[in-house]
Amino acid sequence: MKPRWAVFLLLIAAIVVLALLPMLVNNYWLRIATGALMWAGLACSWNMLGGYAGYINFGHSAFFGLGAYVTALLMGDRLAWPFFATLPAGIVVTALFAIIIGAPTLRLRGAYFAIATWAFAEVLIQFASVMDFTGGIGGIGLPPFLDERFFYFAMFGAAALTYLITWALFERSRFGLKVKALRDHEPAAEAIGINTSLVKLQTFVLSAVTASVFGAIFAYWVTFINPKSVFGGDITDQMVVMVLLGGLGSLWGPALGGVALFVVNRIIWMYWGDTAFYIAILGAAIVLVVLFLPNGIAGMFSRRVAKSGAVLDKAVGNLVGGGPGRPS
Amino acid sequence: MSAAEGKTAGTGEPILVVRELHCHFGGIKAVNGVSLDVGRREIAGLIGPNGSGKSTLFNLISGTVTPDRGQIRFDGHEIGGRKAHAIARLGLARTFQIPAMFDNMSVTENLLAAAAEGHWQGARERAADTLALLKLEHVADNRASDLSGGQQKLLEFGRVVMRQASLILLDEVTAGVHPNIRKIIVEAIARLRERGTTVLVIEHDMEMVRNVCDRIIVMDAGRVVATGPFNNIVRNSEVMQTYLGRPQ
Ligand SMILES: Nc1ncnc2c1ncn2[C@@H]1O[C@H](COP(=O)(O)OP(=O)(O)OP(=O)(O)O)[C@@H](O)[C@H]1O
Ligand SMILES: [Mg+2]
Numbered sequence: 001m002k003p004r005w006a007v008f009l010l011l012i013a014a015i016v017v018l019a020l021l022p023m024l025v026n027n028y029w030l031r032i033a034t035g036a037l038m039w040a041g042l043a044c045s046w047n048m049l050g051g052y053a054g055y056i057n058f059g060h061s062a063f064f065g066l067g068a069y070v071t072a073l074l075m076g077d078r079l080a081w082p083f084f085a086t087l088p089a090g091i092v093v094t095a096l097f098a099i100i101i102g103a104p105t106l107r108l109r110g111a112y113f114a115i116a117t118w119a120f121a122e123v124l125i126q127f128a129s130v131m132d133f134t135g136g137i138g139g140i141g142l143p144p145f146l147d148e149r150f151f152y153f154a155m156f157g158a159a160a161l162t163y164l165i166t167w168a169l170f171e172r173s174r175f176g177l178k179v180k181a182l183r184d185h186e187p188a189a190e191a192i193g194i195n196t197s198l199v200k201l202q203t204f205v206l207s208a209v210t211a212s213v214f215g216a217i218f219a220y221w222v223t224f225i226n227p228k229s230v231f232g233g234d235i236t237d238q239m240v241v242m243v244l245l246g247g248l249g250s251l252w253g254p255a256l257g258g259v260a261l262f263v264v265n266r267i268i269w270m271y272w273g274d275t276a277f278y279i280a281i282l283g284a285a286i287v288l289v290v291l292f293l294p295n296g297i298a299g300m301f302s303r304r305v306a307k308s309g310a311v312l313d314k315a316v317g318n319l320v321g322g323g324p325g326r327p328s
Numbered sequence: 329m330s331a332a333e334g335k336t337a338g339t340g341e342p343i344l345v346v347r348e349l350h351c352h353f354g355g356i357k358a359v360n361g362v363s364l365d366v367g368r369r370e371i372a373g374l375i376g377p378n379g380s381g382k383s384t385l386f387n388l389i390s391g392t393v394t395p396d397r398g399q400i401r402f403d404g405h406e407i408g409g410r411k412a413h414a415i416a417r418l419g420l421a422r423t424f425q426i427p428a429m430f431d432n433m434s435v436t437e438n439l440l441a442a443a444a445e446g447h448w449q450g451a452r453e454r455a456a457d458t459l460a461l462l463k464l465e466h467v468a469d470n471r472a473s474d475l476s477g478g479q480q481k482l483l484e485f486g487r488v489v490m491r492q493a494s495l496i497l498l499d500e501v502t503a504g505v506h507p508n509i510r511k512i513i514v515e516a517i518a519r520l521r522e523r524g525t526t527v528l529v530i531e532h533d534m535e536m537v538r539n540v541c542d543r544i545i546v547m548d549a550g551r552v553v554a555t556g557p558f559n560n561i562v563r564n565s566e567v568m569q570t571y572l573g574r575p576q
Contacts, residue, residue, distance in 0.1 A: 174444040181430045181441040184472075187392050188428035190412035191421070192487060193445030249432065310432050310473060 018156055022149045032266050034152045038214050039262045041159035043242035043254030044166055045210035051249030052170045053203045054183035054315040058114045059121030060211055060239055065231035066094045067212025068219035069128065072140045083220050090212045098208035106200040110318035121231055128227040139226025142219055151221040158217060162210050171251055179203055183314050241282050244289045247296025249311040256297045343368045343495050343526045349398030351388055358384040360550030371517065371527045373541030381550040382530045383425050386497045390422045391415040403494060417445065421493035423501050427480035431473035435464055438472050438483055442490035458486045461516060478505045485513055498529040502536060514540055
């Protein structure tokens with residue numbers, strides 16, 4: 001019972017600190033905190049499918065970018081929607097695309113899905129780069145709104161909601177049991193009545209929609225987006241590394257990994273004024289995590305003894321086929 | 329489902345009817361024209377040499393593998409070629425020969441997952457009962473992948489118990505299990521039958537087959553080559569020698 005209480009108190013303390021943060025720090029640090037919350041939320045959204053269901057999404061930036069572009073287009077001069085009205089629109093658009101991509105590919109092995117999502121993000125970059133209505137390569141501006149506190153609390157709210165939903169759905173409900181069961185052994189999950197294709201699709205849609213909400217807030221926050229800044233592959237790369245570092249398939253791992261890597265990113269930027277070095281760190285982090293910390297930071301605190309990299313084994317096995325989850 | 333039950337239960341139609349079932353892997357005809365019936369509340373034993381197609385037959389019946397052709401009727405439903413989860417929801421449960429654990433979930437979660445689609449009401453209590461029945465209480469919170477081989481077999485059986493199915497297929501569920509625990513499984517099977525469950529078991533252990541099964545189905549090279557009560561099969565020394573490799 002004791003560790004539970006400790007976790008609960010820690011959580012309350014974190015929420016209080018986060019809620020009071022705008023009164024404690026200046027705008028510079030508030031922006032960093034806003035970014036950290038966004039990455040913690042994005043990593044969590046990637047982890048829904050990648051960690052809990054074991055399906056690796058190499059094009060998650062597509063959904064972040066869809067949310068960003070839908071909000072940017074709807075808030076533009078011609079339509080001038082209020083920000084909050086654009087969120088449901090972004091969610092619907094994202095969900096539709098996730099179904100179109102996921103329904104045919106999630107029935108197959110993970111590699112097909114990984115390639116499809118990666119290709120989808122590439123297609124969207126090209127599409128947004130050549131179309132007039134998206135502003136082409138030059139990108140698209142949004143009505144400036146310079147209230148840092150608003151964006152801090154928007155990201156905070158979205159991240160809190162993302163973690164709350166993840167906890168309730170994946171850690172505390174029947175749905176989570178189904179998702180984890182299909183990750184660990186798909187034929188056995190089917191044999192106990194789980195419609196694995198449907199559950200994977202539901203998880204994918206939830207994961208995509210969550211990323212789109214962060215994209216929408218991000219677009220409004222930075223007031224200017226272009227195809228690379230919201231669809232770019234480096235956005236997905238960061239989410240993947242954050243989750244691997246923090247702990248694939250764990251609730252708090254993505255938050256730890258997201259905050260840690262984003263802070264490293266900012267420190268590098270402060271000292272070198274350039275984030276090229278950061279990319280090298282990302283690459284090194286992937287190698288080191290896979291070799292030495294296959295259960296991530298969260299795995300070091302887990303109460304259960306875990307064979308090293310067991311969740312990672314499932315996801316990778318699913319990706320390359322013939323993995324431990326598919327004996328027959 | 330209750331309508332289907334009402335319709336078929338009275339007619340005495342076997343709960344499982346398989347006709348001319350075929351399945352091949354490359355050049356191997358793993359199941360080559362199997363026809364068999366399993367009656368309601370029967371405990372039928374499926375025996376045969378290694379590679380004779382027993383596990384493949386289970387995969388076909390449960391929808392894990394799609395048949396090339398042939399019919400499978402389960403509880404009044406044509407299920408040949410249907411998705412495994414749809415067949416499971418009609419009341420069919422199975423174990424896998426190689427234990428199919430949800431490795432990163434706890435033992436309790438493995439049991440609960442089996443109730444996630446279907447009889448969720450009271451699932452926690454039933455999971456606790458099942459753990460007690462199979463003497464797995466002390467590892468209830470362990471990861472399934474950390475169980476011993478025998479414990480994994482037990483957990484696999486426990487998931488089937490949780491399904492509350494009308495037909496269960498057990499693929500060598502007692503292989504490698506300690507005699508004491510084997511007794512527990514045998515008793516649990518008997519209790520399932522009392523509740524009206526039909527059981528089809530694959531077994532290599534003749535002692536177990538003799539004690540548990542009402543009827544034996546012998547397979548060889550993808551075909552059913554003999555069927556009947558244990559004593560008749562054993563008396564047929566030709567069958568015993570050819571298909572089981574040892575005279576009795
Ligand atoms: N997924 C598969 N891919 C290719 N071949 C397979 C597959 N499953 C089964 N086979 C082949 O089908 C044949 C029948 O195998 P099956 O597992 O059904 O035998 P079995 O009667 O269960 O044997 P055992 O008593 O050893 O478990 C074997 O030759 C096997 O190699
Ligand atoms: Mg077999």
